[in-house]
Amino acid sequence: MKRAKKKIFADFIAQRGLKTTKQRDIILDSFLSSDRHLSIEELYLKLRAKHPNIGYATVYRTLKLFAEAGLAREMQFGDGQTRYEHVGEGEHHDHLVCTRCGHIEEFENETIEKLQDEVANSRGFLVERHRLELYGLCSGCRK
Amino acid sequence: MKRAKKKIFADFIAQRGLKTTKQRDIILDSFLSSDRHLSIEELYLKLRAKHPNIGYATVYRTLKLFAEAGLAREMQFGDGQTRYEHVGEGEHHDHLVCTRCGHIEEFENETIEKLQDEVANSRGFLVERHRLELYGLCSGCRK
DNA sequence: AAGTCGATGAATATCACTTTCATGATGGCG
DNA sequence: CGCCATCATGAAAGTGATATTCATCGACTT
Ligand SMILES: [Mn+2]
Ligand SMILES: [Mn+2]
Ligand SMILES: [Zn+2]
Ligand SMILES: [Zn+2]
Numbered sequence: 623m624k625r626a627k628k629k630i631f632a633d634f635i636a637q638r639g640l641k642t643t644k645q646r647d648i649i650l651d652s653f654l655s656s657d658r659h660l661s662i663e664e665l666y667l668k669l670r671a672k673h674p675n676i677g678y679a680t681v682y683r684t685l686k687l688f689a690e691a692g693l694a695r696e697m698q699f700g701d702g703q704t705r706y707e708h709v710g711e712g713e714h715h716d717h718l719v720c721t722r723c724g725h726i727e728e729f730e731n732e733t734i735e736k737l738q739d740e741v742a743n744s745r746g747f748l749v750e751r752h753r754l755e756l757y758g759l760c761s762g763c764r765k
Numbered sequence: 766m767k768r769a770k771k772k773i774f775a776d777f778i779a780q781r782g783l784k785t786t787k788q789r790d791i792i793l794d795s796f797l798s799s800d801r802h803l804s805i806e807e808l809y810l811k812l813r814a815k816h817p818n819i820g821y822a823t824v825y826r827t828l829k830l831f832a833e834a835g836l837a838r839e840m841q842f843g844d845g846q847t848r849y850e851h852v853g854e855g856e857h858h859d860h861l862v863c864t865r866c867g868h869i870e871e872f873e874n875e876t877i878e879k880l881q882d883e884v885a886n887s888r889g890f891l892v893e894r895h896r897l898e899l900y901g902l903c904s905g906c907r908k
Numbered sequence: 909a910a911g912t913c914g915a916t917g918a919a920t921a922t923c924a925c926t927t928t929c930a931t932g933a934t935g936g937c938g
Numbered sequence: 939c940g941c942c943a944t945c946a947t948g949a950a951a952g953t954g955a956t957a958t959t960c961a962t963c964g965a966c967t968t
Binding site for chain 3: 940941947954956961967968
Binding site: 806 | 923924925933935
């Protein structure tokens with residue numbers, strides 16, 4: 623699965639006439655083996671341990687590339703940092719966010735998705751994407 | 766209704782030991798007679814026409830006050846600007862956002878709200894608030 | 909091997925707030 | 939009323955995250 627995503631990125635790079643670099647390989651590998659929902663800075667700091675020579679700007683630009691390649695999605699959970707989450711082929715999910723510890727859980731609910739479309743249709747909207755986030759206390763933080 | 770909201774703000778001001786000012790009166794009046802979902806800058810520019818002496822910082826601080834007083838809610842629709850929308854007593858709604866013209870519509874759907882609670886319960890989350898936004902083309906922009 | 913053009917990293921710029929500070933207003937009190 | 943302790947205001951400066959610039963490096967073509 624990691625292999626498949628690397629292939630997707632390699633194809634994207636080739637098709638756009640871009641170049642394979644050591645940094646991109648390292649950043650992609652690290653991204654793929656990371657927690658979902660990482661901020662630029664989090665990934666940058668994680669990388670810096672083993673690769674002190676990789677710059678923040680490169681991490682920033684590379685994550686943007688991942689998003690363009692369809693490997694990542696930019697998310698905003700209101701904490702002031704853009705987070706990048708992993709995206710699988712044709713996958714979709716929404717989020718539960720803990721306002722105390724920052725824990726993020728994902729969920730899917732077909733019925734909700736369907737109702738959203740109905741609402742949009744009734745208003746003449748053509749929906750391209752949506753965001754549904756539930757903020758509150760996770761089970762751990764409720765105690 | 767405008768009168769009622771002015772009363773709410775006056776009470777809030779009094780109860781907090783703050784002061785009535787010409788600027789606050791003007792800004793509140795303008796906010797109440799504006800489009801829903803205004804950014805700080807939009808309201809500032811609108812005001813500047815008739816009141817060139819009112820500063821950006823005052824508009825900024827006053828909108829924050831409205832939010833604290835329960836008259837306004839801060840919203841983020843991903844265009845890089847915080848927007849303030851009108852809040853009515855105990856009201857709630859979600860949004861349809863046009864990605865082409867910026868038009869914003871509101872909707873309510875009890876069934877979706879109920880399903881959200883079910884999802885949260887099944888994960889042990891206690892939901893405090895949520896955001897549901899549908900992004901796409903409004904009926905006008907689809908043509 | 910050389911040349912071309914994209915990639916990198918450090919530094920700088922942007923952008924939307926957010927705070928500071930000197931000065932101006934408000935309103936409780938005598 | 940008139941004082942004056944406080945709060946409010948506006949211009950300017952500060953912040954923090956993101957975005958861009960620029961000199962230099964390194965891939966890939968020939
Ligand atoms: Mn996710
Ligand atoms: Mn609204
Ligand atoms: Zn938690
Ligand atoms: Zn539109």
